[in-house]
Amino acid sequence: MRSFGYTRPDSAQAAVAAFAAAGEGARYIAGGTTLYDLMKLDIERPAHLIDVTAIRGLDAIETGGDRLRFGALAPMSEVATNRTVLRDYPVLAESLAKAASQQLRNMATVGGNLFQRTRCLYFRNGAGGTSAGTTYPCNKREPGSGCAAIGGLDRGQAVLGQSASCTAVSPGDWPIALVALDAYVEILGAAGTRSLPVAELYRLPGNTPHLEFTLAPDEIVTAIVVPKTRAGRRSAYHKIRDRESYAFALASAAVALDMDNDTVRQARIALGGVATRPWRATAAEAALAGQRLTPDTAAAAGRAALTGAVPGRHNGFKIDLAQRTVADALLIAAKRTTA
Numbered sequence: 001m002r003s004f005g006y007t008r009p010d011s012a013q014a015a016v017a018a019f020a021a022a023g024e025g026a027r028y029i030a031g032g033t034t035l036y037d038l039m040k041l042d043i044e045r046p047a048h049l050i051d052v053t054a055i056r057g058l059d060a061i062e063t064g065g066d067r068l069r070f071g072a073l074a075p076m077s078e079v080a081t082n083r084t085v086l087r088d089y090p091v092l093a094e095s096l097a098k099a100a101s102q103q104l105r106n107m108a109t110v111g112g113n114l115f116q117r118t119r120c121l122y123f124r125n126g127a128g129g130t131s132a133g134t135t136y137p138c139n140k141r142e143p144g145s146g147c148a149a150i151g152g153l154d155r156g157q158a159v160l161g162q163s164a165s166c167t168a169v170s171p172g173d174w175p176i177a178l179v180a181l182d183a184y185v186e187i188l189g190a191a192g193t194r195s196l197p198v199a200e201l202y203r204l205p206g207n208t209p210h211l212e213f214t215l216a217p218d219e220i221v222t223a224i225v226v227p228k229t230r231a232g233r234r235s236a237y238h239k240i241r242d243r244e245s246y247a248f249a250l251a252s253a254a255v256a257l258d259m260d261n262d263t264v265r266q267a268r269i270a271l272g273g274v275a276t277r278p279w280r281a282t283a284a285e286a287a288l289a290g291q292r293l294t295p296d297t298a299a300a301a302g303r304a305a306l307t308g309a310v311p312g313r314h315n316g317f318k319i320d321l322a323q324r325t326v327a328d329a330l331l332i333a334a335k336r337t338t339a
């Protein structure tokens, strides 16, 4: 057990000030459902935790006006069951409802969900050594140590966005839906406030896979904002996994359709479970624009979505699976009423 400091400020400004006072090694913590987990595995070793759960007003859910705004501390379960979200943005509700378990969704926040780390077996299992006493190399956990997943048991690894240093999948479901809807985050740090598209929070691994997010260490996400779109009601999050609940995606697709009868004006498509960061499928979106949505055009969009995919040893099935997941998600979303 490693000791660590603990502070529980009651405002976002006080949290940023606490971070500056605590110095290097400080980390924010919200629901704790992933950070405490990684601390127990000895993968994360923060010297000081700044617990943001006492910050007043940071859990507000606002659905009026021209955007949805979710305070970073809103529990996943509350956003997933919000009536406006369920009716007008099923892709958002489903991405949350199909994640983790009910107990976890009650604890976990929509802000913390953005920054969970990969479930790559070698990243998680290597740190404390295996029962056989082996510690697996992992460039994400231990920069420069190598990647045991490449050429190893790579069934769950990425087929898009991987590098010679890392093939780990970005695990979250919620960020996939947010990226499809062009959501952005509001951020507070020592340098002031700024906003950033959710898509730009995530780095490709390249040769620095330990650098996963673009947020500065002292910055805190205060809210997630989704611009309203008429594609929202015809949207869906389709998640394929090894079991129907309490499992991460093997492949998933977040889609939203703006349609004129059965013709697609605009499609929004993002992929999860197959890429090293939330993956916007722009080629698939372009393939559908102006087309009638049929099983054939949906399948063609699925193929376009996986453009550039490269399989490893055991995960080639993910390419076909993701293509079908996109096609099915499009057909599910198209059937949803806009009334």
Ligand SMILES: Cc1cc2nc3c(=O)[nH]c(=O)nc-3n(C[C@H](O)[C@H](O)[C@H](O)COP(=O)(O)OP(=O)(O)OC[C@H]3O[C@@H](n4cnc5c(N)ncnc54)[C@H](O)[C@@H]3O)c2cc1C
Residues within 6 Å of the ligand: 027, 028, 029, 030, 031, 032, 033, 034, 035, 036, 037, 052, 072, 073, 076, 098, 099, 100, 101, 104, 107, 108, 109, 110, 111, 112, 113, 114, 115, 116, 171, 172, 173, 174, 219, 220, 221, 222, 246, 247, 248, 249
């Ligand atoms: C068994 C299990 C199964 C799971 N299955 C799924 C699944 O199927 N799909 C899925 O998407 N997720 C899944 N999860 C992950 C779960 O959704 C996350 O653990 C949860 O969303 C994290 O939220 P939290 O508030 O608990 O974050 P914390 O653990 O408190 O923090 C996570 C990270 O976010 C940072 N952070 C937290 N809040 C902020 C903020 N406001 N600003 C900046 N940084 C912040 C922290 O510093 C930390 O690095 C699963 C988790 C478990 C344990």
